[in-house]
Amino acid sequence: xxxxxxxxxxxxxxxxxxxxxxxxxxxxxxxxxxxxxxxxxxxxxxxxxxxxxxxxxxxxxxxx
Amino acid sequence: xxxxxxxxxxxxxxxxxxxxxxxxxxxxxxxxxxxxxxxxxxxxxxxxxxxxxxxxxxxxxxxxxxxxxxxxxxxxxxxxxxxxxxxxxxxxxxxxxxxxxxxxxxxxxxxxxxxxxxxxxxxxxxxxxxxxxxxxxxxxxxxxxxxxxxxxxxxxxxxxxxxxxxxxxxxxxxxxxxxxxxxxxxxxxxxxxxxxxxxxxxxxxxxxxxxxxxxxxxxxxxxxxxxxxxxxxxxxxxxxxxxxxxxxxxxxxxxxxxxxxxxxxxxxxxxxxxxxxxxxxxxxxxxxxxxxxxxxxxxxxxxxxxxxxxxxxxxxxxxxxxxxxxxxxxxxxxxxxxxxxxxxxxxxxxxxxxxxxxxxxxxxxxxxxxxxxxxxxxxxxxxxxxxxxxxxxxxxxxxxxxxx
Numbered sequence: 045x046x047x048x049x050x051x052x053x054x055x056x057x058x059x060x061x062x063x064x065x066x067x068x069x070x071x072x073x074x075x076x077x078x079x080x081x082x083x084x085x086x087x088x089x090x091x092x093x094x095x096x097x098x099x100x101x102x103x104x105x106x107x108x
Numbered sequence: 109x110x111x112x113x114x115x116x117x118x119x120x121x122x123x124x125x126x127x128x129x130x131x132x133x134x135x136x137x138x139x140x141x142x143x144x145x146x147x148x149x150x151x152x153x154x155x156x157x158x159x160x161x162x163x164x165x166x167x168x169x170x171x172x173x174x175x176x177x178x179x180x181x182x183x184x185x186x187x188x189x190x191x192x193x194x195x196x197x198x199x200x201x202x203x204x205x206x207x208x209x210x211x212x213x214x215x216x217x218x219x220x221x222x223x224x225x226x227x228x229x230x231x232x233x234x235x236x237x238x239x240x241x242x243x244x245x246x247x248x249x250x251x252x253x254x255x256x257x258x259x260x261x262x263x264x265x266x267x268x269x270x271x272x273x274x275x276x277x278x279x280x281x282x283x284x285x286x287x288x289x290x291x292x293x294x295x296x297x298x299x300x301x302x303x304x305x306x307x308x309x310x311x312x313x314x315x316x317x318x319x320x321x322x323x324x325x326x327x328x329x330x331x332x333x334x335x336x337x338x339x340x341x342x343x344x345x346x347x348x349x350x351x352x353x354x355x356x357x358x359x360x361x362x363x364x365x366x367x368x369x370x371x372x373x374x375x376x377x378x379x380x381x382x383x384x385x386x387x388x389x390x391x392x393x394x395x396x397x398x399x400x401x402x403x404x405x406x407x408x409x410x411x412x413x414x415x416x417x418x419x420x421x422x423x424x425x426x427x428x429x430x431x432x433x434x435x436x437x438x439x440x441x442x443x444x445x446x447x448x449x450x451x452x453x454x455x456x457x458x459x460x461x462x463x464x465x466x467x468x469x470x471x472x473x474x475x476x477x478x479x480x481x482x483x484x485x486x487x488x489x490x491x492x493x494x495x496x497x498x499x500x501x502x503x504x505x506x507x508x509x510x511x512x
Binding site for chain 2: 053056057058059062073074095098099100102103
């Protein structure tokens with residue numbers, strides 16, 4: 045699974061890293077450390093990754 | 109509101125309503141009314157107050173919040189389109205807004221909030237233990253308000269003794285916020301808060317405290333771009349944090365307890381599985397969304413068939429987005445362990461609530477510590493629990509846990 049986090053749409057709600065800390069990470073201000081990036085998710089983490097994607101109120105996270 | 113104005117708005121396909129944001133109603137009533145409005149139309153021209161548009165569905169509302177260029181935060185109260193106050197950073201847009209937020213982030217980041225967990229938990233426990241033996245209390249006042257205000261005072265380095273003053277001022281401001289005609293008490297309370305902070309700023313300028321732990325000192329040692337924050341900017345920041353941090357948590361925690369008092373199955377769920385409390389907090393935020401900001405159009409813009417004009421106000425009531433069945437299955441059901449709960453209780457876009465991490469912590473702590481000590485309780489007495497409009501909240505929440 046490949047995921048992207050939109051640079052501009054992320055506004056630091058923190059749902060992704062709260063629900064799926066194995067996959068998503070926060071910067072010091074609580075925004076996505078991975079915003080503006082694409083990254084791969086290990087198969088074992090695909091389920092919680094999906095939970096993180098679907099929890100973003102901004103729709104900033106996409107499964108590519 | 110002239111007939112001509114109404115006719116102009118009416119010329120669009122946008123339905124007209126006179127539904128008022130104000131009033132005191134049985135708890136839950138505003139939510140039902142907002143649900144009905146949403147299902148009947150995705151947009152309205154509302155003739156109440158000063159007149160404003162309404163967008164009622166999740167997608168349009170999220171788009172509006174994300175489009176800060178058109179939907180500006182120059183005013184966020186539909187019945188107060190030209191505010192005489194400048195809340196920083198709330199009423200600022202663009203790069204300046206981002207700069208101000210950067211000054212505040214160190215106190216409101218997830219890490220900063222985590223560091224305060226022990227202290228905050230202590231305030232919740234103290235508030236509960238004060239009422240425990242009475243067997244009954246007004247939880248809106250004696251628990252929710254008590255807890256939220258003490259957390260706020262501790263976090264901003266303000267004296268705990270000033271608690272009742274703050275509660276009074278915040279009450280006065282919110283009571284009149286929805287009132288289109290009279291803002292006199294609101295302005296008086298804002299003036300009292302301003303005086304208080306002018307004195308506090310002078311005191312901290314004279315004897316600065318550690319910027320890492322004293323919020324006012326932190327502000328006085330911060331810069332906006334390359335210029336140190338002025339007293340005025342500092343005052344404006346403190347003013348909005350008072351308003352944003354006190355009544356919100358009080359209201360949300362009160363709605364949560366109201367829900368669990370009146371829904372024993374849901375309450376039993378979180379008693380049996382306290383690990384579900386964070387999820388229950390999210391569902392409370394979704395189901396009982398209290399905040400209903402407006403935005404002001406910076407240019408003519410058409411959305412949902414409404415020809416909004418530059419200078420118009422539009423109400424973006426978060427409860428309508430959060431209970432939208434197009435986005436949430438069983439939207440009108442409180443589901444304790446709801447997955448995919450991407451609610452907009454903290455709005456969206458650049459103005460996403462700065463205090464969201466703190467609010468979530470407070471709500472979880474509040475529910476955890478309450479239910480550890482008072483797992484079973486009912487609404488006390490026969491009077492219906494009432495909610496107020498404007499930014500919504502429970503007016504009084506009498507709970508009883510003796511003689512069940």
